[in-house]
Amino acid sequence: MTDFREDGAAALEWAARYLERLPELPVLAQVKPGELTAQLPESAPEEPETFADVLHDLEELLLPALTNWQSPRFFSYFAVTSSEPAILAELLAATLNQVAIAWRASPASTELELVVADWVRQLLGLPDGWHGHIEDTASTSTLAALIVARHVTGRNVVVCSEHAHSSVEKDARMLGMELRKVPVDDELRMRVDGYDLDDVAAVVATVGTTSFASVDPVRELAERARAAGAWVHVDAAYAGSSWICEEERWSADGVALADSLTVNPHKWLLVPMDCSLVWTARPDEWREAFSLVPEYLRTSDDAYALSEYGPALGRRFRSLKLWAVLRCYGAQRLRAIVREHIRLADLFAGWVEESLGWELVAPQRFSLVCFRRVGTDEDNERLLERANASGEIFITHTKLDGRYVLRLAVGNARTTEADVRRAWDVLNKEAER
Ligand SMILES: Cc1ncc(COP(=O)(O)O)c(C=O)c1O
Known part of the structure; x- marks a missing residue:
């Protein structure tokens, strides 16, 4: 059972710590299919457990199986942010x-x-x-x-x-x-x-x-x-x-x-x-x-x-x-965040453009960069797999006219220039291996 105030405080503390730890957590979940299921009970408990038990298993069992969309080095699909005011509002929406x-x-x-x-x-x-x-x-x-x-x-x-x-x-x-x-x-x-x-x-x-x-x-x-x-x-x-x-x-x-x-x-x-x-x-x-x-x-x-x-x-x-x-950001701060994402994507696209061995493959739009390593599709696929397996960044791919294309999407409010630079470094390191 739960003590709403006490458990609520613990849940909020867990949430705050999670957000703080994001830069250190692997971006892409480093687990195999079924690994989590094997660790979970096959059926629901007959007797009540405590909310502390739930939080414990969130930390120990679920956390390693999370792909951390809130990570500042999440550059996949379209990167997103769940901001603090919105997190709290979700709690209140469920309350109401x-x-x-x-x-x-x-x-x-x-x-x-x-x-x-x-x-x-x-x-x-x-x-x-x-x-x-x-x-x-x-x-x-x-x-x-x-x-x-x-x-x-x-x-x-x-x-x-x-x-x-x-x-x-x-x-x-x-x-x-x-x-x-x-x-x-x-x-x-x-x-x-x-x-x-x-x-x-x-x-x-x-x-x-x-x-x-x-x-x-x-x-x-x-x-x-x-x-x-x-x-x-x-x-x-x-x-x-x-x-x-x-x-x-x-x-x-x-x-x-x-x-x-x-x-x-x-x-x-x-x-x-x-x-x-x-x-x-x-x-x-x-x-x-x-x-x-x-x-x-x-x-x-x-x-x-x-x-x-x-x-x-x-x-x-x-x-x-x-x-x-x-209300909590105000239009001006929201504009500044969107502008910064577009600037970071432009910056990354500039590095791609001026580096031998890399090429841009689509006109640069908004906060998405479409690029590839000069080489075969298999080279690019392996590069993506290795970069993602490092846990340092997470990027995805698409295809253009049958050719493999890497995508780097900037969209998390916690992403800084240092994160984008790290993505570039990881990709170069893996490409040179
Ligand atoms: C252009 C576009 N339309 C629609 C969707 C689908 O969005 P949703 O997941 O909200 O259904 C996406 C998702 O990435 C998208 O990029």
Whole structure:
């Protein structure tokens, strides 16, 4: 059983110590599949254990099996941060356990979600009047957008770039919609013509593709799609947060023409999983696609239910952590962090560019560097494996035209220039071995 105050203090102490120890912990979990399972009991205990037992096993058993996403030398996928204000807000959200199925079920959660979605809309320079709410992930945000697109157009085809995130394909598959992938130009941008849009329900444009952070020509795509009566959805799950800085808004060109947009604060706005914002310029049609209020949820008050805007009925109090971050950092500090990440990525790209034996393989965008060691794909694959096995850094790969590409993504608020320098040193040391 637990003594809430005493165990709470111990849990907070463990959390604070964990954050302090991050620079020393291996970034990638250094365990084999099944190693943890073998150490855990096969069934749940009959008799209660203490929370101290749980914390003990967290330290002894789970910690070695953690890939430390909070590490300043986590450069994989898109690197993320769970900031201290957001961690505390998660504790409070679980304490309050608001299940915002309808306005009266949680006026605070319902209204705060709308307010913070609107705060972020303003910070990113998005159009007035857009309706925003929070889904768990961009996969769900895009799923919702495709549901609305089909509802509005009565069509069943989705078009996206060959480099769009796999969630677009998965969402289309789950909905039984046909997906057409469009090739890219030499800057890895989705081509605007060469294909028909007559029967298309949704065109999904990406700002900041997962592999290369490339930016589709949203304006041209949106203009064409609108003329053809298709819904325009923009996936800016990663890069959208950069619009908090005015100088990054070049990549938002044309986004104001979109029907919907998703940006993940759980990627680059210091909020832990899960928090995906989705806005729409057409809230009435969006709501029409989802609204289904059963008798047992009907109320006499002028209810506004966010469950009428997406697939889920029950909703977590996700806005609390985003609210805490926006308030405790303030827009200026958030801008400074995003700018620093972009600077660090540029710095790393510069080292790659000026060093013999290394090459950049995609135009430099945001805080992601795509590069490779001059040599074979196997050389690069082995290099990545060795660098990750060192525990010092964690990077991932992708492929471009069949060639193996290394990716270094800067996105953790604790990452410093020294961490990026260490990544470069580790890669060079492993490459020379
Ligand atoms: C461009 C883009 N879209 C969508 C996603 C999916 O995000 P989520 O994990 O929130 O579903 C990702 C994940 O990295 C992404 O990079």
